[in-house]
Structure formats: structure tokens, C-alpha cells
Amino acid sequence: MSKNQNILIIGAGLCGSLLALRLAQHGFNITLVEKRPDLRKFSLDAGRSINLALSDRGLRGLRLAGVEEAAQELLIPMTGRMIHEKSGNTFLSPYSGREDEYINSVSRPGLNKLLLNEAEKMPNVKIVFNQTCTEVDFDTPSATFEDFESGEKSTYSADVIFGTDGAGSVVRANMIHDKSFLLNISQQWLGHGYKELEIPPAENAGYRTYKNALHIWPRGEDMLIALPNLDGSFTVTLFLPYKNSDYCFENLTTPEMVQEYFQKEFPDVLELIPNLTEEFFNNPIGAMGTVKCDPWHRFGKTLLMGDAAHAMVPFYGQGMNASFEDVAVFDEILLKHKDSLNTGDTSWKTIFDEYEKVRKKDADAIGELAVDNFDEMKAHTGMELFQKKRKLETAFEAEFPQDYYSKYSLVTFKEDLSYSEAKRQGRAQDKAILSLLHNGKLEESMTLKEKLEIVKKQTQRILNESEMDDYLKLK
Secondary structure, eight states: OOTTOEEEEEOOSHHHHHHHHHHHHTTOEEEEEOSSOOTTTSOOOTTSOOEEEEOHHHHHHHHHTTOHHHHHTTOEEEOEEEEEOTTSOEEEEESOSSTTOOEEEEEHHHHHHHHHHHHHTSTTEEEEOSEEEEEEETTTTEEEEEETTTOOEEEEEOSEEEEOOOTTOHHHHHHHTOTTSOOEEEEEEEEEEEEEEEEOOOGGGOOSSOSSSEEEEEETTEEEEEEEOTTSOEEEEEEEESSSSSSOTTTOOSHHHHHHHHHHHOHHHHHHOTTHHHHHHHSOOEEEEEEEEEOSEETTTEEEOTHHHHOOOSTTSOHHHHHHHHHHHHHHHHHHHHHHHHHTSSOHHHHHHHHHHHHHHHHHHHHHHHHHHHHHHHTGGGSHHHHHHHHHHHHHHHHOTTTOOOHHHHHHHOTTSOHHHHHHHHHHHHHHHHHHHHTTOSOTTSOHHHHHHHHHHHHHHHHHHHHHHHHHHHO
16 A cells, blocks of 8 residues: 655654654655664764663554564563662562563663664665754655765655654754744753763673662652663663752762762662763763643644654653554554545545544643652652552552552553543542541551552542533633
């Protein structure tokens, strides 16, 4: 099908590579253009978000394109959060009470290479590297690129263009500056930045700390996390305020200050990272923010997808998963219209409209949840009340696996539930359990089943109140 349809995809990161592969499988002619060099031949810059957490929604997208099995070789299961207290004590907080639910640590370049290799096998895919997009002609549609090395300019035309060029999307920037098109956009930056470090492998490629967990050092305003790599190392990320704090990126300017800070907040990490100060000053400080925009497409000829449409902070581990789910959701809508698209009875605009109507509310929802989870990870995970809540939820999931899913499980493991519904249910559950625990309404003498029934009733009461508030707002 669709042999006469030419598609230009700008951005060959994770979302763009998966999209190119899937659309090629449908028979479209694909040109995939990337501004960076081919990462299969050149290494990425150090300290640039190497690790990711792959979970059910992302696996759905890989499964759709037939590469889930190949991707499994790149994954390290993480069954929970390993919390590191200042005292040096640690404890594992499982992600779920169901044994078969866990997330996976995966190398961003490793997964990207796999997708590029699979896309390149398709005879109807052309991949171009080292060309940065300088201009998009939305009416043609076409895009002009400049080669990084030669400076030579090239223009590619297509029936439709997909912008999968990330949070700093050039395609989106061109939409903003297009006076014939009104794009609404909001960008909210966190007051925290991040810096990447590395725990090197132990001897014989062993691990210096527990392998199958996402490690967290929660310190209120500051936080350190670490994810395992296949070679025995851990990619470590420090999240720290830019300024206005005793320790912040603004004042951690000398090796002595960095050593003092880690000795005070993360003393056990000093033993794990031998060349801490060297890495600290060599690696850049990254920014984090949430981007929302609408509409996602311009008159049915150019569509934003992935981070270009809905960038989010990384604290729910759903950025990549949401982008892969974008591809899966788009694929469902495309399949429904593919025959009429071929005959000309359906336009790309119809498909883009339906996709945005279905997907926008869910993209907004996970963006909001990711900001919420930042506070949870850096502060709440170390609090006694939160730990009680997590233990209770884990017990609910283990004892009544079909009757209870925590907010985290709804978002991470229920791929058949939309992000927006997971947010609605999950927030109500959190509010219910925390208030019941705080007010002593879940007594130790109660059975687990009795506690679950109380939580369910309180959750439903909160949901009903929320629905009534929404109804009154509409009136």
C-alpha cells in the first residue's frame, strides 16, 4: 500500500526511528533526516542522558514494529526503588506487588542503534545524518537542511512531514514563527538542573551495588539516582537547584565544595565514584522542563510527535515510553483509515485531527504527573508516611492483584489505560490512602481486605466530589 506516498521525518532519535520503521512497514517511502552524526559510528557527548527506563507502554510500540524481542537483550530489569538514607541504610521499595511487573534500564544509544538498524533494512527508507533543519515550508510541504561539514543545503519535499526532533524542535519553532498559523505553546522550566556522573564497573564487569533496582538518594530538595548498565557501571544523575540553596550549581564551583557536599549528603557515593570531582566539572549541566503546545499539526501537512509535541521532565520515566506509545496510537488510527487514504477519500488532516483529539489529553496528563513525581522522589520517598503508603499498596497488589493498582502501576504497567485516566484514578487513590493513614483510619487490627474496602470507598468518594466540581465549573 501507499507506494506513492512520500513521508519526511525530521529527527532520528528514538521516536523518529521507531516511527520511520513502522511507517515503512506500511509501505510508505520514508526519508529520515538527523542533525547529529550516525551514533552507530560516533559516540554521544558525555553526560547527555544516557540511561532510560523502558516499561509496558514503550514495549507496546516496539512490539508493534516487531523489535521487542531484539530489544530484550539490551534490558536490565529493575524491580523497585533502592532508597539510600544518609545513615547509609538502604531498603528496597518494590514498584509493584505483582511479581511480573518491573521496569527496565536501557541505554538510549543502544536502543536507538537497534531501531536505526531495523529501519535501514527496509528498502523504502533513506536515512540522512549530519544535516540540521534550517527552514520548513509548510505549504509544499518541504524542509531545507544544511550539512554540518560542507555547509551545502538540501531540500526534501514530501506528502507529509513528521517533526520528531525533540524538546528543542526546529519544526515546532518554524510553526511558532509562521504568521499564517496560530500555535499555542507553554514552556515551564524546573528550578533544578541535572548533571550526570558514573559509578564504574567492579572487577570482572561486576556491579558495585545492587543491580536490579533504580537507586535513589532522596534529600528533600536534592536527589541522586542511578540506573544499571550492561557493562557493570551505573549512570548516576544529580538533580540540584541552580541557585538559592546551601549547595547548588551556582556555588559548587571548586573540587573542595563538591567533596564537602557529597561527604555531607551522599557519603556512600564517594566510595562508588573514584573520580567524582573530575566528572562533575567535565560534564555539562542539563535543563529540564515541560512543553505543551497545540495544535500539533499544521493544516494536515506537518505533525509534531514525541518530545517535539509534549516534552516532559524525566521523573516518571515515561518520556520515551510516551513517545513510543504515540507511534502505537497513531498506528491504530492510520490502520483505520489506510484504505480510504489510498483512494483519496480520507486526507492526512483527518488522521492528524483524530490522533490529536485522542492523544493530547494523555500527553498533558503524563507531563503533569512527571512534575508531581519529582517531589515524590526527592522528598516523599524518605518520609515515614509515604513508606507506609507504599508498603500498604504493595500488599494490596500482592494479595489482590486484580483489584488494586497503585498510581505508579496504573501509569507504568496498565498500557490499556490512558494516561489521563491513570492520573484521575491514581491521584484520588493517593489522596485517600494518605488521609486515611494520617487520621489513623486504617487500624493494625483490620484485615488487609477490610483496609482495601475502606480505601476503595474513600477513593470513590473523592472521585465523585471531583466530578461534581467539574460539573459545577461547566455550569
